[in-house]
Amino acid sequence: xxxxxxxxxxxxxxxxxxxxxxxxxxxxxxxxxxxxxxxxxxxxxxxxxxxxxxxxxxxxxxxxxxxxxxxxxxxxxxxxxxxxxxxxxxxxxxxxxxxxxxxxxxxxxxxxxxxxxxxxxxxxxxxxxxxxxx
Amino acid sequence: xxxxxxxxxxxxxxxxxxxxxxxxxxxxxxxxxxxxxxxxxxxxxxxxxxxxxxxxxxxxxxxxxxxxxxxxxxxxxxxxxxxxxxxxxxxxxxxxxxxxxxxxxxxxxxxxxxxxxxxxxxxxxxxxxxxxxxxxxxxxxxxxxxxxxxxxxxxxxxxxxxxxxxxxxxxxxxxxxxxxxxxxxxxxxxxxxxxxxxxxxxxxxxxxxxxxxxxxxxxxxxxxxxxxxxxxxxxxxxxxxxxxxxxxxxxxxxxxxxxxxxxxxxxxxxxxxxxxxxxxxxxxxxxxxxxxxxxxxxxxxxxxxxxxxxxxxxxxxxxxxxxxxxxxxxxxxxxxxxxxxxxxxxxxxxxxxxxxxxxxxxxxxxxxxxxxxxxxxxxxxxxxxxxxxxxxxxxxxxxxxxxxxxxxxxxxxxxxxxxxxxxxxxxxxxxxxxxxxxxxxxxxxxxxxxxx
Numbered sequence: 148x149x150x151x152x153x154x155x156x157x158x159x160x161x162x163x164x165x166x167x168x169x170x171x172x173x174x175x176x177x178x179x180x181x182x183x184x185x186x187x188x189x190x191x192x193x194x195x196x197x198x199x200x201x202x203x204x205x206x207x208x209x210x211x212x213x214x215x216x217x218x219x220x221x222x223x224x225x226x227x228x229x230x231x232x233x234x235x236x237x238x239x240x241x242x243x244x245x246x247x248x249x250x251x252x253x254x255x256x257x258x259x260x261x262x263x264x265x266x267x268x269x270x271x272x273x274x275x276x277x278x279x280x281x
Numbered sequence: 282x283x284x285x286x287x288x289x290x291x292x293x294x295x296x297x298x299x300x301x302x303x304x305x306x307x308x309x310x311x312x313x314x315x316x317x318x319x320x321x322x323x324x325x326x327x328x329x330x331x332x333x334x335x336x337x338x339x340x341x342x343x344x345x346x347x348x349x350x351x352x353x354x355x356x357x358x359x360x361x362x363x364x365x366x367x368x369x370x371x372x373x374x375x376x377x378x379x380x381x382x383x384x385x386x387x388x389x390x391x392x393x394x395x396x397x398x399x400x401x402x403x404x405x406x407x408x409x410x411x412x413x414x415x416x417x418x419x420x421x422x423x424x425x426x427x428x429x430x431x432x433x434x435x436x437x438x439x440x441x442x443x444x445x446x447x448x449x450x451x452x453x454x455x456x457x458x459x460x461x462x463x464x465x466x467x468x469x470x471x472x473x474x475x476x477x478x479x480x481x482x483x484x485x486x487x488x489x490x491x492x493x494x495x496x497x498x499x500x501x502x503x504x505x506x507x508x509x510x511x512x513x514x515x516x517x518x519x520x521x522x523x524x525x526x527x528x529x530x531x532x533x534x535x536x537x538x539x540x541x542x543x544x545x546x547x548x549x550x551x552x553x554x555x556x557x558x559x560x561x562x563x564x565x566x567x568x569x570x571x572x573x574x575x576x577x578x579x580x581x582x583x584x585x586x587x588x589x590x591x592x593x594x595x596x597x598x599x600x601x602x603x604x605x606x607x608x609x610x611x612x613x614x615x616x617x618x619x620x621x622x623x624x625x626x627x628x629x630x631x632x633x634x635x636x637x638x639x640x641x642x643x644x645x646x647x648x649x650x651x652x653x654x655x656x657x658x659x660x661x662x663x664x665x666x667x668x669x670x671x672x673x674x675x676x677x678x679x680x681x682x683x684x685x686x687x688x689x690x691x692x693x694x695x696x697x698x699x700x701x702x703x704x705x706x707x708x709x710x711x712x713x714x715x716x717x718x719x720x721x722x723x724x725x726x727x728x729x730x731x732x733x
Binding site: 152154172177178181182196197198200201263264269277278 | 620
């Protein structure tokens with residue numbers, strides 16, 4: 148039922164990504180992508196992240212980046228594209244005004260993996276932005 | 282000390298002391314804890330080890346039934362209804378009892394072991410007499426027995442494995458940082474070693490078995506790939522044999538627990554003897570109470586929290602009553618409370634502004650039972666952690682009372698100062714507790730954490 152995914156979205160599409168997740172998944176998909184990221188660990192945010200367990204049916208809609216380590220530790224990347232057609236259909240069923248082009252753009256832009264957040268961030272060269280101590 | 286019944290008063294006596302109450306049953310400590318709220322005291326009581334209080338969804342329709350499931354609702358056992366929820370699925374902590382970081386610990390032939398295909402495997406008698414050990418026979422490909430690509434480790438990690446010689450007469454163990462190309466600690470079959478990266482020791486068992494224990498205390502940075510060699514550090518010549526049993530990799534701070542945890546997969550592992558905890562990821566996980574925790578009727582509170590902090594790098598709020606302890610009547614538990622500080626700390630504001638009390642000298646990775654007694658109106662407060670000397674102060678910070686507000690677990694308002702670690706439980710009672718009561722709640726949380 149549950150599967151782990153780390154999902155990283157560019158800041159430029161964070162808002163439509165949030166809306167799409169909330170629209171498709173209801174409360175379970177609400178308030179996602181709230182943790183800001185950047186290469187420096189300081190603002191401005193270039194990306195946002197959500198990481199944790201999601202329902203398998205939603206995981207199946209998303210693309211999936213798989214990192215395979217060879218015996219000597221060398222990583223290789225395989226990317227399975229997202230399911231644009233099914234996502235469009237589910238969006239239509241949910242009353243979301245998303246075109247196929249918009250869904251395709253969203254799914255193409257996100258990085259989704261089964262890695263831990265720390266491993267995915269290291270792979271993409273990103274850090275969680277730490278807020279000032281107040 | 283004899284237990285008797287005084288005929289005249291019809292009271293039970295323990296020696297000469299009248300027995301006020303007699304408890305019996307399987308959960309004596311739990312009964313004692315529940316009594317803290319018997320007079321309507323406000324507070325919270327979260328106990329992740331009680332799976333009946335955990336649900337996978339925030340509505341409470343899908344119970345948690347196994348480890349590694351998400352927690353969308355954690356019931357408050359105090360009876361005050363201050364349940365903690367998380368509606369967003371990716372932001373839910375998972376419940377866990379995982380301590381051994383390896384998988385397939387009873388089957389070296391599984392592909393999870395990097396060199397699995399380079400050997401053949403046969404069951405052999407283990408040190409405990411069971412047929413759960415495996416004899417490896419090299420296929421000579423070359424056959425380097427190793428577990429590669431261990432990531433996410435930190436200094437303060439322990440590797441253990443049982444070895445037995447075969448035609449390979451002196452199996453060895455090596456922990457290597459492959460990112461920095463550094464052999465950290467290598468241990469000969471019956472030897473011991475100590476260097477700048479850590480130590481290695483050998484325990485001699487029966488029937489030719491030895492147990493190797495390597496503790497790495499330096500030389501691993503975040504993201505480094507660690508390789509674990511068991512038996513040999515190079516190619517084992519074709520046809521040569523040796524045996525292995527019970528590999529275990531865990532934080533050194535977890536070595537007080539049973540010395541081996543069977544792990545088949547991330548969701549299939551033994552839990553007996555291993556404390557249960559919630560595992561917020563420090564990325565986006567948090568929970569908040571469904572209603573205000575109403576402590577506005579009191580200026581005194583007593584609390585205990587059980588946690589493991591995995592890093593001191595960044596400030597991490599484990600629990601905060603309110604949106605910030607800088608506001609009147611709010612308070613927090615933090616580990617650490619300031620970036621890069623090895624401490625456990627409580628923040629509060631009784632009316633005169635934000636103040637803190639800190640118990641220092643607790644470097645991550647550390648499991649601790651933290652207690653706080655904060656009497657704003659006295660004024661007096663005491664912060665303790667494990668068996669360290671408590672910190673007290675009598676600084677007047679304002680007479681309170683505490684506030685009535687939503688509380689947050691594992692971050693400040695779900696947006697900053699996120700806690701990545703283990704949460705074993707929390708108890709807050711809105712009154713002063715006696716020494717006996719504080720001892721009870723401390724022992725209760727000690728049993729939940731095995732912190733000391």
